[in-house]
Amino acid sequence: MKLLRSELKSEFNKKLFDMSARELPDRGTIFHDDQITCELSAKIVQFGFQLSGVIKTITNYQCVRCLCYNSKELALPIKLWLSSKEILTGDDYQDMVHFPKNIDHINMNDTISDIIYLAEPMNPNCNDNCKGLCPNCGINLNQSSCDCKLDSHDSPWDVLNNF
Ligand SMILES: [Zn+2]
Ligand SMILES: [Zn+2]
Known part of the structure; x- marks a missing residue:
């Protein structure tokens, strides 16, 4: 998913972006269907833009006990800053994405696929009584x-x- 600088500059509120999971780099996530919906808001801030909202998708997890696949509806919060400044490293800056002023769009696919991947449970069960x-x-x-x-x-x- 690409966000255009011109789009960000005019700001938006709870705008829906539909995308396909096939656009994302492979992190081993199994998607139920390829549908990913991002509901995003953009605001201009001093050093760039603030981007926030939710990523909605359905993923499949394999139960570690019975090995069946179960689908899980996800609604994952996203909040980050697209900064024109060079990113400083450290925990305080982990929500910062470098977006230099001379670039006219930013590709969000890596960020989105990381957020979905990190939401995956460590030892998924189909239910507690499996x-x-x-x-x-x-x-x-x-x-x-x-x-x-x-x-x-x-x-x-x-x-x-x-x-
Ligand atoms: Zn038996
Ligand atoms: Zn199970």
Whole structure:
């Protein structure tokens, strides 16, 4: 997604930008469909522009227990400054994006794809009560049950108990 300097200069409020996930650099995110909607506001500030709003999309996550895919609706806040000044490094400046005065547009794809990627849960579950897969036959225990008798001696805790 490109934002034109002329567009930013005239400011906007809660403007909708539709884009396709295929435009984004690949961060390993699985999109439910390719639809991404950004609702953005732009304001002129002393050293450039302030950009804020939400990024809305639906991504798919694989449950770490049962390996099924689940879709999740995301509405992620975005707030950053497009600064004409050279960016200083450090935590205070992490929301700053360098936008030199002689450039007529800025490409937001890296920033958007980072925000979506960082929203991904570390160990996603389809739900807290997910029973996972049977370690013996591999059946999805949320959908059906099996007759496997799991030998309790397989548990590493039993080995420890023998000591
Ligand atoms: Zn699951
Ligand atoms: Zn089983």
